Amino acid sequence: MVRVSAYGYPIMIMLHSLGLAIMVGLSVVLSLRVLGFFSAIPYTSLQRLLKIAWIGFIINFLSGGSLFAANAEVFIVDPVFLTKMAMVIIGAILVGIMQSMIKGAMAGGSADVVASTSLKVVAALAIAAWTIGMVTGRLIAYL
Protein backbone atom coordinates (compact mmCIF):
# COMPACT_ATOMS: atom_id res chain seq x y z
CA MET A 1 0.00 0.00 0.00
CA VAL A 2 2.80 2.36 0.94
CA ARG A 3 4.58 1.60 -2.31
CA VAL A 4 1.78 2.49 -4.71
CA SER A 5 0.33 5.59 -3.07
CA ALA A 6 2.12 8.95 -3.25
CA TYR A 7 0.62 9.88 0.12
CA GLY A 8 1.05 6.55 1.87
CA TYR A 9 4.74 6.80 2.66
CA PRO A 10 4.73 10.37 4.09
CA ILE A 11 1.62 9.59 6.18
CA MET A 12 3.20 6.43 7.61
CA ILE A 13 6.46 8.30 8.33
CA MET A 14 4.46 11.05 10.05
CA LEU A 15 2.48 8.57 12.17
CA HIS A 16 5.73 6.79 13.05
CA SER A 17 7.17 10.05 14.47
CA LEU A 18 3.97 10.71 16.41
CA GLY A 19 3.95 7.20 17.90
CA LEU A 20 7.64 7.61 18.76
CA ALA A 21 7.00 10.87 20.61
CA ILE A 22 4.11 9.27 22.56
CA MET A 23 5.87 5.99 23.47
CA VAL A 24 9.41 7.29 24.04
CA GLY A 25 8.33 10.69 25.41
CA LEU A 26 6.10 9.13 28.05
CA SER A 27 8.38 6.15 28.83
CA VAL A 28 11.34 8.45 29.46
CA VAL A 29 9.39 10.79 31.76
CA LEU A 30 7.95 7.82 33.69
CA SER A 31 11.36 6.10 33.90
CA LEU A 32 12.76 9.35 35.31
CA ARG A 33 9.94 9.25 37.88
CA VAL A 34 11.05 5.76 38.92
CA LEU A 35 14.63 7.05 39.18
CA GLY A 36 13.49 9.64 41.72
CA PHE A 37 12.63 12.73 39.67
CA PHE A 38 9.11 14.27 39.72
CA SER A 39 8.35 12.23 42.85
CA ALA A 40 5.03 14.05 43.34
CA ILE A 41 3.60 11.90 40.53
CA PRO A 42 2.07 8.88 42.32
CA TYR A 43 2.59 5.31 41.07
CA THR A 44 -1.14 4.94 40.34
CA SER A 45 -0.89 7.82 37.84
CA LEU A 46 2.32 6.34 36.49
CA GLN A 47 0.48 3.13 35.65
CA ARG A 48 -2.34 5.00 33.88
CA LEU A 49 0.12 7.08 31.86
CA LEU A 50 2.11 4.01 30.84
CA LYS A 51 -1.09 2.59 29.33
CA ILE A 52 -1.24 5.72 27.13
CA ALA A 53 2.40 5.13 26.15
CA TRP A 54 1.38 1.77 24.65
CA ILE A 55 -0.99 3.60 22.29
CA GLY A 56 2.14 5.16 20.80
CA PHE A 57 3.70 1.72 20.55
CA ILE A 58 0.67 0.34 18.69
CA ILE A 59 0.72 3.31 16.26
CA ASN A 60 4.39 2.53 15.56
CA PHE A 61 3.91 -1.21 15.29
CA LEU A 62 1.34 -0.61 12.55
CA SER A 63 3.04 2.30 10.75
CA GLY A 64 6.43 0.61 11.12
CA GLY A 65 5.06 -2.66 9.73
CA SER A 66 3.74 -0.77 6.74
CA LEU A 67 7.05 1.05 6.16
CA PHE A 68 8.95 -2.22 6.52
CA ALA A 69 6.71 -4.08 4.07
CA ALA A 70 7.31 -1.40 1.44
CA ASN A 71 11.06 -2.10 1.48
CA ALA A 72 11.48 -5.37 3.36
CA GLU A 73 14.38 -6.75 1.31
CA VAL A 74 16.46 -3.63 2.03
CA PHE A 75 15.62 -3.37 5.74
CA ILE A 76 16.11 -7.02 6.62
CA VAL A 77 19.83 -6.88 5.80
CA ASP A 78 20.45 -3.36 7.17
CA PRO A 79 22.50 -3.58 10.41
CA VAL A 80 21.29 -0.12 11.51
CA PHE A 81 17.68 -1.20 11.12
CA LEU A 82 18.33 -4.50 12.94
CA THR A 83 20.01 -2.63 15.83
CA LYS A 84 17.06 -0.28 16.03
CA MET A 85 14.59 -3.19 16.07
CA ALA A 86 16.54 -4.96 18.82
CA MET A 87 16.50 -1.77 20.93
CA VAL A 88 12.76 -1.23 20.35
CA ILE A 89 11.98 -4.80 21.42
CA ILE A 90 14.24 -4.49 24.49
CA GLY A 91 12.75 -1.08 25.33
CA ALA A 92 9.19 -2.41 25.09
CA ILE A 93 10.01 -5.48 27.23
CA LEU A 94 11.67 -3.24 29.85
CA VAL A 95 8.62 -0.96 30.01
CA GLY A 96 6.44 -4.06 30.42
CA ILE A 97 8.70 -5.32 33.23
CA MET A 98 8.64 -1.85 34.83
CA GLN A 99 4.83 -1.85 34.75
CA SER A 100 4.51 -5.26 36.39
CA MET A 101 7.15 -4.41 39.02
CA ILE A 102 5.26 -1.20 39.91
CA LYS A 103 2.03 -3.22 40.06
CA GLY A 104 3.72 -5.67 42.42
CA ALA A 105 5.05 -2.87 44.63
CA MET A 106 1.60 -1.26 44.75
CA ALA A 107 -0.07 -4.58 45.65
CA GLY A 108 2.40 -4.87 48.52
CA GLY A 109 1.06 -1.56 49.83
CA SER A 110 4.23 0.37 49.05
CA ALA A 111 2.65 2.52 46.36
CA ASP A 112 4.71 5.62 46.92
CA VAL A 113 7.86 4.44 48.62
CA VAL A 114 11.24 4.79 46.96
CA ALA A 115 11.70 2.41 44.03
CA SER A 116 13.79 -0.72 44.60
CA THR A 117 17.26 -0.85 43.06
CA SER A 118 16.18 -3.47 40.52
CA LEU A 119 13.25 -1.28 39.42
CA LYS A 120 15.63 1.66 39.01
CA VAL A 121 18.00 -0.46 36.91
CA VAL A 122 15.10 -1.45 34.66
CA ALA A 123 14.10 2.23 34.29
CA ALA A 124 17.65 3.34 33.46
CA LEU A 125 18.05 0.54 30.90
CA ALA A 126 14.70 1.48 29.34
CA ILE A 127 15.88 5.08 28.83
CA ALA A 128 19.11 3.78 27.28
CA ALA A 129 17.32 1.34 24.96
CA TRP A 130 14.82 3.95 23.74
CA THR A 131 17.55 6.53 23.18
CA ILE A 132 19.70 4.16 21.13
CA GLY A 133 16.60 2.86 19.31
CA MET A 134 15.48 6.37 18.41
CA VAL A 135 18.93 7.52 17.26
CA THR A 136 19.58 4.42 15.13
CA GLY A 137 16.01 4.56 13.80
CA ARG A 138 16.51 8.12 12.60
CA LEU A 139 19.88 7.21 11.08
CA ILE A 140 18.43 4.42 8.89
CA ALA A 141 17.74 7.07 6.25
CA TYR A 142 21.39 8.21 6.24
CA LEU A 143 23.64 5.21 6.89
Place this chain on the structure above:
Amino acid sequence: MGSDLPNWIRPILDWMQTTWINDLALGPQWSWPILETIHFTGMCLLFGPIIIMDLRLMGFDRLSLSSAAVHKLIPLTVAGFVINLLTGIVFLFGDPYRYAMNISFAIKFWLIILAGINALYFWIKATPVLERLGPHEDAPTSIKIVGLSSLIMWTLVLCFGRLIPYLGTG
Protein backbone atom coordinates in the same frame (compact mmCIF):
# COMPACT_ATOMS: atom_id res chain seq x y z
CA MET B 1 15.64 28.82 -7.47
CA GLY B 2 12.76 30.19 -5.43
CA SER B 3 10.99 32.26 -8.08
CA ASP B 4 7.91 32.79 -5.86
CA LEU B 5 9.87 34.38 -3.01
CA PRO B 6 9.44 38.09 -2.26
CA ASN B 7 12.51 40.14 -3.16
CA TRP B 8 13.19 41.49 0.33
CA ILE B 9 13.83 38.01 1.71
CA ARG B 10 16.55 37.02 -0.75
CA PRO B 11 19.40 39.05 0.81
CA ILE B 12 18.51 37.52 4.19
CA LEU B 13 18.55 33.98 2.80
CA ASP B 14 21.82 34.68 0.96
CA TRP B 15 23.37 36.08 4.14
CA MET B 16 22.24 32.99 6.10
CA GLN B 17 24.24 30.85 3.70
CA THR B 18 27.43 32.78 4.46
CA THR B 19 27.32 32.24 8.24
CA TRP B 20 29.22 29.77 10.43
CA ILE B 21 25.89 28.16 11.31
CA ASN B 22 25.54 27.19 7.64
CA ASP B 23 29.03 25.64 7.83
CA LEU B 24 28.04 23.77 10.97
CA ALA B 25 24.97 22.25 9.26
CA LEU B 26 26.59 21.45 5.92
CA GLY B 27 30.28 21.09 6.81
CA PRO B 28 30.97 17.52 7.80
CA GLN B 29 28.78 14.92 6.09
CA TRP B 30 27.55 13.52 9.40
CA SER B 31 26.47 16.80 11.01
CA TRP B 32 22.96 16.98 9.48
CA PRO B 33 22.04 13.39 10.53
CA ILE B 34 23.38 14.04 14.04
CA LEU B 35 21.35 17.25 14.26
CA GLU B 36 18.29 15.22 13.19
CA THR B 37 18.80 12.73 16.02
CA ILE B 38 19.17 15.61 18.51
CA HIS B 39 16.01 17.24 17.08
CA PHE B 40 14.13 13.95 17.63
CA THR B 41 15.46 13.67 21.19
CA GLY B 42 14.23 17.20 21.88
CA MET B 43 10.88 16.27 20.34
CA CYS B 44 10.42 13.40 22.82
CA LEU B 45 11.46 15.57 25.78
CA LEU B 46 9.01 18.26 24.66
CA PHE B 47 6.10 15.98 23.79
CA GLY B 48 6.08 13.49 26.70
CA PRO B 49 5.52 16.13 29.41
CA ILE B 50 3.08 18.02 27.12
CA ILE B 51 0.86 14.92 26.92
CA ILE B 52 0.86 14.53 30.71
CA MET B 53 0.32 18.25 31.48
CA ASP B 54 -2.41 18.79 28.89
CA LEU B 55 -4.30 15.61 29.76
CA ARG B 56 -4.16 16.56 33.45
CA LEU B 57 -5.44 20.03 32.60
CA MET B 58 -8.38 18.36 30.86
CA GLY B 59 -9.11 16.40 34.03
CA PHE B 60 -7.26 13.13 33.35
CA ASP B 61 -6.54 11.24 36.59
CA ARG B 62 -7.11 14.44 38.61
CA LEU B 63 -8.03 12.58 41.81
CA SER B 64 -4.59 10.98 42.21
CA LEU B 65 -2.45 13.34 40.13
CA SER B 66 -2.15 16.85 41.62
CA SER B 67 -1.74 19.87 39.36
CA ALA B 68 1.41 20.79 41.31
CA ALA B 69 2.95 17.39 40.46
CA VAL B 70 2.60 17.90 36.72
CA HIS B 71 3.87 21.48 36.96
CA LYS B 72 7.26 20.02 37.92
CA LEU B 73 7.51 18.72 34.33
CA ILE B 74 7.69 22.23 32.84
CA PRO B 75 11.55 22.43 32.92
CA LEU B 76 11.76 19.14 30.97
CA THR B 77 9.41 20.35 28.24
CA VAL B 78 11.21 23.72 28.10
CA ALA B 79 14.54 21.87 27.74
CA GLY B 80 13.09 19.89 24.82
CA PHE B 81 11.79 23.09 23.24
CA VAL B 82 15.15 24.89 23.55
CA ILE B 83 17.02 21.89 22.07
CA ASN B 84 14.63 21.91 19.11
CA LEU B 85 14.66 25.68 18.69
CA LEU B 86 18.46 25.64 18.48
CA THR B 87 18.78 22.60 16.18
CA GLY B 88 15.86 23.98 14.13
CA ILE B 89 17.67 27.30 13.64
CA VAL B 90 20.76 25.40 12.44
CA PHE B 91 18.57 23.57 9.89
CA LEU B 92 17.17 26.93 8.68
CA PHE B 93 20.65 28.39 8.23
CA GLY B 94 21.81 25.17 6.58
CA ASP B 95 19.20 25.26 3.81
CA PRO B 96 17.38 28.64 3.97
CA TYR B 97 15.88 28.64 0.46
CA ARG B 98 14.34 25.21 0.98
CA TYR B 99 12.56 26.22 4.19
CA ALA B 100 11.51 29.63 2.86
CA MET B 101 9.62 27.88 0.05
CA ASN B 102 8.28 24.92 2.03
CA ILE B 103 4.53 24.93 2.79
CA SER B 104 4.84 22.32 5.53
CA PHE B 105 7.49 24.38 7.31
CA ALA B 106 5.33 27.52 7.04
CA ILE B 107 2.39 25.68 8.63
CA LYS B 108 4.66 24.28 11.34
CA PHE B 109 6.12 27.74 12.05
CA TRP B 110 2.70 29.41 12.49
CA LEU B 111 1.47 26.50 14.62
CA ILE B 112 4.43 27.02 16.97
CA ILE B 113 3.54 30.73 17.19
CA LEU B 114 -0.10 29.77 17.93
CA ALA B 115 1.01 27.23 20.55
CA GLY B 116 3.16 29.97 22.09
CA ILE B 117 0.20 32.37 22.25
CA ASN B 118 -1.88 29.55 23.77
CA ALA B 119 0.81 28.94 26.42
CA LEU B 120 1.00 32.68 27.13
CA TYR B 121 -2.78 32.81 27.51
CA PHE B 122 -2.59 29.82 29.87
CA TRP B 123 0.13 31.50 31.93
CA ILE B 124 -1.60 34.90 32.20
CA LYS B 125 -5.29 33.96 32.31
CA ALA B 126 -5.55 30.36 33.44
CA THR B 127 -2.88 30.15 36.12
CA PRO B 128 -4.66 32.59 38.51
CA VAL B 129 -7.90 30.58 38.10
CA LEU B 130 -6.09 27.28 38.73
CA GLU B 131 -4.38 28.69 41.82
CA ARG B 132 -7.77 29.27 43.41
CA LEU B 133 -8.70 25.60 42.84
CA GLY B 134 -7.70 22.75 45.12
CA PRO B 135 -4.92 20.40 43.89
CA HIS B 136 -7.44 17.79 42.69
CA GLU B 137 -10.34 20.03 41.69
CA ASP B 138 -11.71 19.98 38.14
CA ALA B 139 -10.80 23.01 35.98
CA PRO B 140 -13.53 25.04 34.22
CA THR B 141 -14.28 24.10 30.60
CA SER B 142 -12.68 27.29 29.25
CA ILE B 143 -9.35 26.15 30.73
CA LYS B 144 -9.74 22.55 29.60
CA ILE B 145 -10.02 23.92 26.07
CA VAL B 146 -6.59 25.56 26.49
CA GLY B 147 -5.16 22.12 27.33
CA LEU B 148 -6.89 20.44 24.40
CA SER B 149 -5.71 23.20 22.00
CA SER B 150 -2.16 22.82 23.23
CA LEU B 151 -2.19 19.04 22.69
CA ILE B 152 -3.68 19.40 19.20
CA MET B 153 -1.27 22.19 18.20
CA TRP B 154 1.87 20.36 19.32
CA THR B 155 0.68 17.17 17.63
CA LEU B 156 0.24 19.13 14.40
CA VAL B 157 3.65 20.83 14.86
CA LEU B 158 5.20 17.37 15.04
CA CYS B 159 3.25 16.06 12.05
CA PHE B 160 3.96 19.01 9.75
CA GLY B 161 7.59 19.02 10.87
CA ARG B 162 7.95 15.43 9.72
CA LEU B 163 6.17 16.22 6.44
CA ILE B 164 8.64 18.97 5.46
CA PRO B 165 10.57 16.67 3.07
CA TYR B 166 7.37 15.50 1.37
CA LEU B 167 4.90 18.42 1.28
CA GLY B 168 5.32 21.31 -1.11
CA THR B 169 9.04 21.03 -1.66
CA GLY B 170 9.72 23.66 -4.34
